[in-house]
Amino acid sequence: MVPLSACTTTQPGRTTPQATTESLGPAGPVPPGMERFYAQPLTWGDCAPYATSEDAKSLFGRDGLQCSRLTVPLDYANPQGDTITVGVLRHKATDPANRVGPLVLNPGGPGASGMVAAASLASQASNGPVGKRFDLVGFDPRGVGASQPEVTCLSDSERDAEREEDLGIDGSPAGVARQEADAKDFVAKCLQRTPKGTAMLANIGTRDVARDMDVLRSALGVEKLTYLGYSYGTRIGYTYAEQFPGNVRAMVLDGALDPSQDAVDSLVAQGAGFGTAFTKYTQWCTAQKDCALGTDAGAATAAYQNLVRPLIDHPLRLADGRELTFDDATLGTIQALYSQQLWAPLNSGLNELKRGRGTMLMALADQYNERDTSGHYTNTQDAFTAIRCVDDPRVTDKARIVAAENSYDRVAPFLDDGRPNGAALDSCAFWPVPNTSEPHEPKVAGLPPILVISTTNDPATPYDAGVNLAKAMNGALLTFEGTQHTVFLQGNSCVDQAGAAYLISGTLPPDGRRCAAQ
Known part of the structure; x- marks a missing residue:
C-alpha cells in the first residue's frame, strides 16, 4: 500500500x-x-x-x-x-x-x-x-x-424531440406501427453509437x-x-x-x-404503488387551502385527469420554446410521488397548469429524465433500457401487453390517458442480443x-x-x-x-x- x-x-x-x-x-x-x-x-x-x-x-x-x-x-x-x-x-x-x-x-x-x-x-x-x-x-x-x-443511444436534441412526440398515447394500428418503428430506430442508434457495440450491449446487465x-x-x-x-x-x-x-x-x-x-408483473405492481402514493398525495393536497385538485379527495383523480388530458391534443408551449406534453406532465407527477418533499412543488405545478403555465411540471419531468438547465441529459435513460433489455426475457405476447396496460390503468387511474391501449412492442423486443438473466428466487x-x-x-x-x-x-x-x-x-x-x-x-x-x- x-x-x-x-x-x-x-x-x-x-x-x-x-x-x-x-x-x-x-x-x-x-x-x-x-x-x-x-x-x-x-x-x-x-x-x-x-x-x-x-x-x-x-x-x-x-x-x-x-x-x-x-x-x-x-x-x-x-x-x-x-x-x-x-x-x-x-x-x-x-x-x-x-x-x-x-x-x-x-x-x-x-x-x-x-x-x-x-x-x-x-x-x-x-x-x-x-x-x-x-x-x-x-x-x-x-x-x-x-x-x-458509456451506453449512448439518443442525442440531447433527439431526446427532447422524442418527449414532444408523445407517441405512446395512440393505440391505433397506425400508432402502434409508429411506436414500433421508433423502438427499432432507438435500438439501431444504441448499437451504432455505443462504443464496442454488440459486445458492450451483450455484457451490460446486472449479472x-x-x-x-x-x-x-x-x-x-x-x-x-x-x-x-x-x-x-x-x-x-x-x-x-x-x-x-x-x-x-x-x-x-x-x-x-x-x-x-418478470418485467410485466413488476410494471403492474409498480403501477399499483404509484396509484397508492397518488391517493396519499390527494389526501394531503385536498386538506390544503390552495389544492389544485379541489377539496374532495374522492374527486381528485378526475380533477387531475381534467387538468392533464387536454395536453394530449394541445401541448402547452413554454417560454423557452419547449412543449409540456401529457407524458411530461404525468412524468413530473410521478417524480413528485417519490418523496413527500416534492408534494408542495407538484401542487404548485398543477396550479400553474390551471393558469396555462407549465414551468414547474416541466422542471419535475426534467428531474425525472436527468436533463440539466443547459439541455444536456445524462445517459441514465439510455442505460436503463440497455440494462433492462438484457436483465429479463423480452416480451412479445401482444395480448399480454394490452392486458398489462389495462391493468395499469385500473391500479393507477390518474395516469390513464382515457384512450384505448395498443399493443406496441418496446425496444427490448428488438434488442440485438439475448437476455443474460431471468426472474427467479435467489439461491x-x-x-x-x-x-x-x-x-x-x-x-x-x-x-x-x-x-x-x-x-x-x-x-x-x-x-x-x-x-x-x-x-x-x-x-x-x-x-x-x-x-x-x-x-x-x-x-x-x-x-x-x-x-x-x-
Whole structure:
C-alpha cells in the first residue's frame, strides 16, 4: 500500500488531492484467470474530471472525495480479451480509529450514478455513525456515467424531440406501427453509437455488474463485502449474493425489487404503488387551502385527469420554446410521488397548469429524465433500457401487453390517458442480443443474515416486494410506514439507527420491527 499523499490547494475554497496509488488486493477468493483484475492497484485522485452532469460537477468539487478507475473484463467469459473501466468515488471514514471498512453502495435506476449517490450521501452522513465508521464508496455501473465506454443511444436534441412526440398515447394500428418503428430506430442508434457495440450491449446487465463489484471488493482490500443497495441496487445486491454468498459481510437492501417477478408483473405492481402514493398525495393536497385538485379527495383523480388530458391534443408551449406534453406532465407527477418533499412543488405545478403555465411540471419531468438547465441529459435513460433489455426475457405476447396496460390503468387511474391501449412492442423486443438473466428466487446458501427495508407506500418498489425478497434470502425485514421511495440514511432516526447497528455490529432488528414517519 502506498500511503495517501498530502493535499494541495489549487484554488480558493477547494482542496485538490494529489494522485496516490493503493495496492490492497488481491483479497479473498480469486476466480481462475482473474488474478490481474483482483490484484490491481487503484490510483485515487481529483473527482472533478469524472463529472458528467451538473449534479456531479457540483458534488465532485467538495473536499474529502477521491476518485479512481477500476479495470474489468468486457466479457467475463473471455477475461484475456477486451477491457472496460468502472468509475469509483470514495469518501473515507471520518473516525478512522474505529473504521470498519468500505461500504459499497448503488442508488438504483438501473442507470443511475453511484458516484453521485456516494458524494451526496457523504455530505449528509459523514458525521453520523455510518459515515464515521465506513468509507462510502459509490461506483457507476459499467456503461453508466463516468464509466467508460458509456451506453449512448439518443442525442440531447433527439431526446427532447422524442418527449414532444408523445407517441405512446395512440393505440391505433397506425400508432402502434409508429411506436414500433421508433423502438427499432432507438435500438439501431444504441448499437451504432455505443462504443464496442454488440459486445458492450451483450455484457451490460446486472449479472456482469455483480462480477465487477467483486473485483472492486478485492481491489479495496477486503475479503467480505459490505453493501448498501437502493431500488434496482437491490437487484445488484441479491445477484451478487447469489454469485458470491461467501464474500458477503453485511448487506442492506432498501426499496427491493421482487426477484421472482418478470418485467410485466413488476410494471403492474409498480403501477399499483404509484396509484397508492397518488391517493396519499390527494389526501394531503385536498386538506390544503390552495389544492389544485379541489377539496374532495374522492374527486381528485378526475380533477387531475381534467387538468392533464387536454395536453394530449394541445401541448402547452413554454417560454423557452419547449412543449409540456401529457407524458411530461404525468412524468413530473410521478417524480413528485417519490418523496413527500416534492408534494408542495407538484401542487404548485398543477396550479400553474390551471393558469396555462407549465414551468414547474416541466422542471419535475426534467428531474425525472436527468436533463440539466443547459439541455444536456445524462445517459441514465439510455442505460436503463440497455440494462433492462438484457436483465429479463423480452416480451412479445401482444395480448399480454394490452392486458398489462389495462391493468395499469385500473391500479393507477390518474395516469390513464382515457384512450384505448395498443399493443406496441418496446425496444427490448428488438434488442440485438439475448437476455443474460431471468426472474427467479435467489439461491444464497451460505449467505450471512441480511437486512431488507421496505416502505408501506413506496410508489416505485411496492412493500410486498421487500417482504418477498426478505423471505427468499432468509433475511430480516424492517418496515417503514410512510409514502416515499427508499428511506435509509434519509433522516428517519428509527430506520437509520437500526440500519447502522446492523452494518457496524451485525445486530439485526427484532422480527416485526416497524418504524413510523417522523
